[in-house]
Amino acid sequence: MRTAVLVEPNEFELEDRPRPSPGPDDVLVAVRDVGICGSDVHYYEHGRIGDYVVEDPLVLGHESAGEVVEVGENVTHHEPGDRVALEPGVPCRRCAHCKRGDYHLCEEVTFMATPPHDGAFTEYVSWPADFAYTLPEAVSTAEGALCEPLSVGIHACRRGSVGTGDTVLITGAGPIGLMVLEAARAAGATDVILTDVVDEKLTFAEERGADLTVNVTETDLDAAVAEYTDGVGADVVVEASGAEPSIKSTIDVVRRGGTVVLVGLASEAEVPIDVLELIDNEVDVHGSFRYKNTYDAAVDLLADGEVDVEGIIDFESELEDIDDAFRRAMEPTVVKGMISLDS
Numbered sequence: 001m002r003t004a005v006l007v008e009p010n011e012f013e014l015e016d017r018p019r020p021s022p023g024p025d026d027v028l029v030a031v032r033d034v035g036i037c038g039s040d041v042h043y044y045e046h047g048r049i050g051d052y053v054v055e056d057p058l059v060l061g062h063e064s065a066g067e068v069v070e071v072g073e074n075v076t077h078h079e080p081g082d083r084v085a086l087e088p089g090v091p092c093r094r095c096a097h098c099k100r101g102d103y104h105l106c107e108e109v110t111f112m113a114t115p116p117h118d119g120a121f122t123e124y125v126s127w128p129a130d131f132a133y134t135l136p137e138a139v140s141t142a143e144g145a146l147c148e149p150l151s152v153g154i155h156a157c158r159r160g161s162v163g164t165g166d167t168v169l170i171t172g173a174g175p176i177g178l179m180v181l182e183a184a185r186a187a188g189a190t191d192v193i194l195t196d197v198v199d200e201k202l203t204f205a206e207e208r209g210a211d212l213t214v215n216v217t218e219t220d221l222d223a224a225v226a227e228y229t230d231g232v233g234a235d236v237v238v239e240a241s242g243a244e245p246s247i248k249s250t251i252d253v254v255r256r257g258g259t260v261v262l263v264g265l266a267s268e269a270e271v272p273i274d275v276l277e278l279i280d281n282e283v284d285v286h287g288s289f290r291y292k293n294t295y296d297a298a299v300d301l302l303a304d305g306e307v308d309v310e311g312i313i314d315f316e317s318e319l320e321d322i323d324d325a326f327r328r329a330m331e332p333t334v335v336k337g338m339i340s341l342d343s
């Protein structure tokens with residue numbers, strides 16, 4: 001099977017690898033669509049993300065969906081022909097975190113495209129059947145692949161308890177910020193504000209339904225939010241840029257008693273925050289790491305037409321053109337590139 005392997009920074013090699021056989025509890029999936037995530041691009045450019053270092057050739061891609069072509073002997077809920085989205089993180093199912101239901105915090109997780117685990121820029125993936133979610137007819141495999149970033153958005157909104165009538169401020173209008181926008185709307189937010197430093201990203205966010213956008217390089221965010229919320233502040237602030245000034249700004253724009261959800265990964269682990277302000281204003285600050293139990297919700301939202309994920313796709317490329325696709329994905333105005341396989 002054709003497989004794109006990252007052999008060194010900025011270089012994929014297309015290899016012919018043996019097609020895997022599904023284990024007893026697995027499905028073998030012919031991959032159809034795989035999104036290019038910012039983390040894939042980071043591994044491509046730098047060969048590492050923090051402590052995760054690409055030491056051996058690695059297959060990237062963790063936003064994937066395709067068609068089941070074979071099932072293991074114990075698999076009863078999937079059959080060949082099913083189209084499925086693959087949840088990329090499979091936990092150990094035994095540790096304290098898994099047992100308490102926080103399987104996304106499992107320290108033994110096998111997460112696609114995170115060294116040393118291979119991902120989905122390949123023709124076939126064998127994957128545990130219970131982490132493969134059937135897509136109804138109305139949901140395309142490209143949408144199935146984007147259940148992954150949508151899941152990040154759903155989980156962030158759950159962490160922030162986003163509810164009906166809320167004003168949600170999202171910092172960063174990249175794919176994750178835009179998926180938080182979708183999830184926040186689906187959760188009942190009536191007012192959504194997005195920030196960025198790139199005008200094109202903000203124009204796009206407006207086209208996708210943001211009520212207010214703020215370019216923080218030109219406009220004072222505190223003043224804009226104060227004006228929009230009659231001086232109250234946002235009920236929930238979701239930080240989805242990873243930029244230090246943006247992380248710091250979250251506590252200035254959240255309302256007293258409101259919630260800040262940190263999703264964006266800062267390049268520096270330490271970001272100074274005024275803790276007295278947090279205490280005085282009784283602000284809840286939550287980290288948000290990947291997701292748990294979101295795929296069913298993501299598929300349902302897509303099937304019901306409650307969210308749009310396909311609209312963020314700027315281009316689709318073939319596996320053979322993956323180097324070009326990654327270079328295109330690095331352009332600052334590009335939101336989402338996809339690799340599509342016909343098999």
Ligand SMILES: NC(=O)C1=CN([C@@H]2O[C@H](COP(=O)(O)OP(=O)(O)OC[C@H]3O[C@@H](n4cnc5c(N)ncnc54)[C@H](O)[C@@H]3O)[C@@H](O)[C@H]2O)C=CC1
Pocket residue numbers: 037038039152171172173174175176177195196197198201216240241242243245246262263264265266288289290291
């Ligand atoms: N916690 C988690 O589970 C996950 C975290 N992430 C992180 O979330 C962040 C967002 O992911 P993507 O949307 O894929 O990244 P991205 O890099 O495509 O988007 C970030 C956006 O933030 C904008 N930005 C930069 N500086 C800003 C500032 N000062 N204020 C406002 N916006 C600013 C950029 O122009 C860009 O549009 C990244 O840090 C990523 O690593 C991504 C997936 C899961």
Ligand SMILES: CC(=O)[C@H](N)C(=O)O
Pocket residue numbers: 037038039114290
């Ligand atoms: C940080 C990422 O972008 C990635 N989706 C991950 O969860 O590791």
